[in-house]
Amino acid sequence: MPDLPADTPVDRLARATPPTLARKVRGLSDRTIAWIFVAPTILLLLAINIFPLIWTIRLSFTNFRANRPNEPVEWVGLRNYQRILTDPDIWQTMQATAHFLFWTLFFQVLIGFTLAWLINRKFRGNDLMTTLIVIPMMLSPAVVGNFWTFLYQPQIGLINYAVEFVTGIPASSFTMLGSVSLAPWAIVIVDTWMWTPFVMLICLAGLRSIPDYIYEAAEVDRASKWRQFWTMTIPMVLPFLMLAVLFRGIENFKMFDLVVLLTGGGPGDTTLLSSIELKREAFEKWRTGYSSAYAIILFVTVFGLASIYVKALNKVKER
Amino acid sequence: MKARYLAATAALALVAGTSAKAEDLTLCWAAWDPANALVELSKDFEAQSGHKMNFEFVPWPNFADRMLNELNSGGKLCDLMIGDSQWIGAGAESGHYVKLNDFFDANGISMDAFVPATVTGYSEWPKGTPNYWSLPAFGDVVGWTYRKDWFERPELQAEFKEKYGRDLVAPATFAELKDIAEFFQGRDIDGKTVYGASIYTERGSEGITMGVMDVLYSFGFKYENPDKPYDMAGFVNSPGAVAGLEFYKSLYDCCTPPGMSNAYMGEGIDAYKSGQVAMQMNFAFTWPGFEVDPNVGGGKTGYLVNPAGPDGERFAQLGGQGISVVSYSEKQDAALEYIKWFAQPEVQAKWWSMGGFSCLRAVVEDPGFAASQPYAQTFLDSMAIVKDFWAEPSYATLLADSQKRFHDYVVAGQGTAQEALDGLVQDWTVTFEDEGKL
Incomplete structure (x- = not known):
């Protein structure tokens, strides 16, 4: 010791x-x-x-209205949920949201991946090109919404004049934002223009993560470019692509600002997305209980879909 | 000594004439030309009272959202509120506004001194009862402007007469208005393509409802059974109302400029000032701006009371606002002082001269009033035929319903006019049921 x-x-x-x-x-x-x-x-x-x-x-189980805080609040059970799920107008907004979601994701993935694949090649001005392409996503949605409103203006907008130049259809004879058939596509075009660069960047990260020696080995084995693309490039980029779809899907499910600025949900209800309808119910009609139920339904939908999707994503990663 | 005594007495009188303490008052209103005029006018109040005036102005598309949020949350931002006429029910029943009856009685302010339609529209709740929640502040009404210089062109007059068999003059009926709109639609004037008319189609706030209602009243539309409140079937969707809604859609389809699918006051002003349209539906507050505009001012513009419907009935949609004291304000005495000052005839006369549409009868019934501005008589005539949208506490929900129904039919072309109005009756019935009024 x-x-x-x-x-x-x-x-x-x-x-x-x-x-x-x-x-x-x-x-x-x-x-x-x-x-x-x-x-x-x-x-x-x-x-x-x-x-x-x-x-x-x-x-969501009450008839509470935020603009009348002093009124007695009644318990209404599932009535709000029942009214929402049986309301054809709500289903119309769901349909408009689904149309917007599907086509924006489709075009953004298609164009974003193509751009990433092209940018991934070595050429002069590659960095400058990448910077130029990502500019739209750096802009504020308020700015984008406002200037696309001008671009779509039938009398002074460039889009209508471009269509006239290509097709011969008179510029002032159609209106992109005021037409029931064209307005849903007009908002898809703007969102695609703005957010494709985001998808491109994620895809580019995926493409650059593929080691060169894999392609060199494929060349030695005389695999065609087409085969290399389908059996090596796509499977290795797929997790990145799926991640981009997840991010954009969640963002576009709650899309509000851009569409409000472009169409305000019109004409009629053709571009009335769920989030815009939710805002109207909550802060224009002041049906707080009803809009709370609507918000819960939307939350469960997004959460459920995202959970299923993340499981699929994990499976792809494990392969 | 005597002089010193007099000076002290005068100082005391001055102090007694104003409130004990100088306050910073905030007045809330929409951001538009009349608000700028009110800022100038209020400098006199500042000089007289010693209070300082601050202003919170919000652009029209966000005005209701912003200010109703403020009131509903019990906010103290606004001491004075110039709120839209339809807010009066909610303002009174939800306790947002201070009731002014006692104040008016104590200060000798009589509602008889104001244009009756503005008292009913801006101040009374419940309607038709002597319960006052605001002082009529700014009279407004939907009317029409037209290109008088185009109407006066001999070649156009001749062509119009040949085609329609009558003179090309300001229309007296909606049918005539549509003829004129069709006549101008797509016409080449001074090397530029012009269009018939600009009307309200806006979806987001209140635009299309103000426009459609402006026409429907003259076609026989009524909000409810006069003998049974909230009984709407057969009144809201009466055959006349259906015809009126069909007319509005036909006017939109035939005679508006391209791209006017979401147009309200601002778009109408732009279309008119830029020389795109021969006629324009808009609130009277826009008229002073046209008179001084280099393109359409200086006598080129005519002013028109809402035309009559097929049975000769003639009504117009009320606009405008009253000024109220917000009950959450901690400076209510000073706010009331402002209202007392604003109600004075000389202040109201100055208000009119600065571009504010006074509601005081002493101003509008003055013999020189009609000749004071080119649009003054049209304003007076229009104010005599006004009707207003629901002013119920649930007005926001009622408005959202009509916005949807009208826009879906008129702009998107979904369904028929009958279906749109039947649907509106259903929507409004549900709202009143939720309110416990049915």
Whole structure:
């Protein structure tokens, strides 16, 4: 047993000093310290995410109206949900949302991947080209909505004049944003123009992650370019592509600003997306209980679809 | 000594004439030309009262959203609110506005001194009862402007007479208005293609409802059974109302410029000032701006009361607002002081001279009023035939329903006019059932 040092005045002074916070913390377990660090974030999440969600669920079973806070609130059970799910106008907005979602994803993936594939080749001005292509996604949706409104204007807009130049159809004889048949495509075009670069960037990251030696080995095995593309490029980029679809899908499901600026949901209800209808119910008609139920239905839809999709994505990654 | 005494007395009188404490008052309104005129006018109040005026102006498309949110949340931003006429029911029943009856009585302000339609439209709730929640502040009504210089061209007059068998003059009926609109549609004037008319089609706020209602009233539309409140079947969707809605759609289809599928006040002003259209539906507040415009001012513009319907009935959609004291304000005394000042005849006369449409009878019934501006008589005649949209507390829901039904039919061409109005009766019935009024 080693000799213990003598009890010096300094030691006695140290023992008399109260333990510092650091010493106290030193006595806590790792798990407790971890909880202390995480607790503020969890509290914040509970306050701004979970509590409003629970509150919204509660409101969805009532007839509460936020513009009449002093009126008695009645419990209406599932009536709000029943009214929403049997309302043909709501299904019309779902249909408009599905049309917008499907075609924007289709075009953005198709064009985004093609652009990424072309940009991935080595050529002079490659970096400049990439920068130019990504400019639209850097713009504010308010700016994009406003200038596309001018581009679509039948009397002064460039789009109508371009169509006249190509097809001979008089520029002022048709209106992209005011026509029932053209307006749903007009918003698809603008969203595709704005967000294709985002898909392109993700695809480009995927393409650049494929090692060159794989292609070199395929060349040695005399695999055709076509075969290399379908059996090597596409499977290796697919997880990236699916990720881009997930991001864009969630974003476009809740699309609001761009479409409000372009068409305001019109003409009629042809471009009335679910999020626009939700805003109208909540903050124009002030049917808070009803709109809470609508919000919950949309949340469950997005959450359910995203969960299924993420599982599929994980399976693709595991292959 | 005597002089010093007099000076002290005068100072005391001045202090007693104003409130005990100088306040910072905030007045909330829409961002438009009349609001700018009110800023100038209010400088007199600042000088007289010692209070400082601040202003919160919101563009029309967001005005209702922004201000109703403010009121519903009990916000203290606005001490004075010049709110839209249809807000009066919610303002009164939800306790947003201070009831002004006692204040009016105490200060000798009589509602008889104001144009009756504006008192009913802007101040009373319930309608037709002497319960006042605002002072009529800005009279407004939907009317029409037309290119008088085009109408007076001999070659156009001759061609029109040959085609329609009558003179090319301001239309007296909606049928005549449509003939004229068709006549001008696609016509080349001074090397430029012009169009018949600009009408309201906007979907997002209240545009298409204001436009459609402006026509429907004269076709026999009524909101409810006069003998049974909230009984709408057969009134909202009466044969006359259906014919009126069909007329509005036919006017939109035949005679508006391309791209006017979401047009309201601003788009109408642009179309008219840029020389695109021969006629334009718009609120009267736009008229002073046309008089000073280099393209359409200086006698080129004529002003027209809403034309008559097929049975000779003639009504117009009321616009305009009253000024109210917000009940959440902590400066209500100073806010009431502003209303007292604003109600004075000389202030109202100055208000009119600056472009504000006064509702005070002493101003509009003055012998010189009709000749004071080229549009003054049209304004007076229009104000005599006004009707307003629902002013119920649930007006926002009722408005959202009509916006959808009208836009779906008129612009998107979905269904028939009969289906649109039948659907509107259903929507409004559900709203009133939810309100417990049915």
